[in-house]
Amino acid sequence: MAERIERLPQLLDRKLYKTGQTRGADNDEIFQNRVSRNCTVLIPFEHYSAVIKSMGSEVFENGFIVLVKPEHYFTDNGSALAAAGLTLGVDAVVFYQTRQQWRTFNPEHFKWTPASSRKAPLNGQYVARVAGTTTGDGAGERINHGYTTTDLKGAGVRIYEYASKANIDAARLQLETLFWRCHDSAEVVIANGMTAKGAETRRVAIFAAAEAGKLLDNTKLRNSRLVDAEHSTICPLCLERISAADFFSRVAQAAGRETHDLTVTTVSLFHIKELRVGEFGHRPYNLGWGHHHCNVVVKDSGIDATLMWMSQVISRNVSAGYLLKEKSGASGS
Structure with missing residues (x-):
């Protein structure tokens, strides 16, 4: 009988599970809130041809819905939609986002x-997410039509967040191996409730599964900025080694500005190549663990563009003498 694999500490287990989910979305958005990345995909019509050409339509495990702007649909009464092989009400809807669109092409008239x-x-045939306003020509109440019931909230997920079930599982497995590559991983999980034997048994099993799935290619991992030369997990931006303790510590908050329900930890999921429409960004070797603040700095710009910007910022500060002043001040001169 196979030995039972002990579960990870709850916070870490939850953190890994959430890597397979989309980001949050409120009731005024068309997107689903924190659901699996392989749910129904929403594709803006202006990107549809490029998406299908690069990704194909059969790859979306739970189908897709194309969103067409009213002004685009009514320009030719849906001819462009039909030419793309799409049918209103079958795999496409007209999506209203502004009050001007609603007034000009009111769906109730049709x-x-x-x-x-x-x-x-x-x-x-349509979905509406028009914000409520109280001033100007666009004043009016909020208009939320379609996918608003409790059991059907949101039409689908953002195209660039999509991942197949296989990629979700493989990425999650690789991400756990990256946790175990932290120098203090065993010490930290034991301090958070795992037994020493359970931690070692799980680590060995996870690495065996990752090896079988071809997820332990150290050359690829290093080239992707996920590990250093000693195969220890690093932050993809600053390249500092990640401590397993950071997975359990909350981000420090400024005194007097604390948020008591803050759940953001020091380390978070980090996409190496930024998410883009028409590409499968959530996949093995493109995901790692990075410092929360490094992640915030990179945002959607990508690592290379961010490093170039940082280099320019430092260069300007050095030229202006600010960094030199700080250095001389620290030395007491």
Whole structure:
């Protein structure tokens, strides 16, 4: 009988699980809130041809819905949609986002109904997410039509967040191996509730599974800025070694500005190549663990562009004498 694998400490286990989920979305957005990355994909019509050409349509495990702007649809009464092989109410909807769109192309004039299914047929021709305003020509109440019920909130996920179930699982497995590559991983999980034997048994099992899945290529890992020359996990931006303790510590907050329900930890999921429409960004060898603040700095710019910007910032500060002044002040001169 195979030896039972002990579970990770709850906070770490949850952190790994959430890597397979999309980011949050509130009720005024068309997107689903923190669901699996392989849910129904929402594709803006202006990106549809490029997405299908680069990714294909069959790759989306739970299908897709194309979002068409009203002004685009009514320019030719849907001819461009049909030419792309799409059908309103089957795999496409008209998406209203502004009050001007709503007033000019009011769906009620066409006796349209809000879509209410993520699978074909969509049971409607349009979706609306128009913000409520109190001033100007666009004043009016919020208009939220389609995918608003408790059990059907949000039409789908952002195209650039999509990942297949296989990629979600493989990425999560590789991310756990990166945790175990932290120099203090065993010490930290034991301090957070695991037994020493359970920690070692799990580490060995995880590495064996990763090896079988071809997820332990150290050359690829290093070239992707995920580990250093000694195969220890590093932050992809600053290249500092990650401590396992950082997975359990909350981000420090400024005195007097604390948020008591803060759940952000010092280390967070880090995409090496930034997420882009038309690319599968959530995949093995493109995901690592990085410092929260480094992640915030990189954001959607990408590591290379961020490093170039940082280099320019430092160069200007050195030229202006600020860094030199700081250095001389620290030395007491």
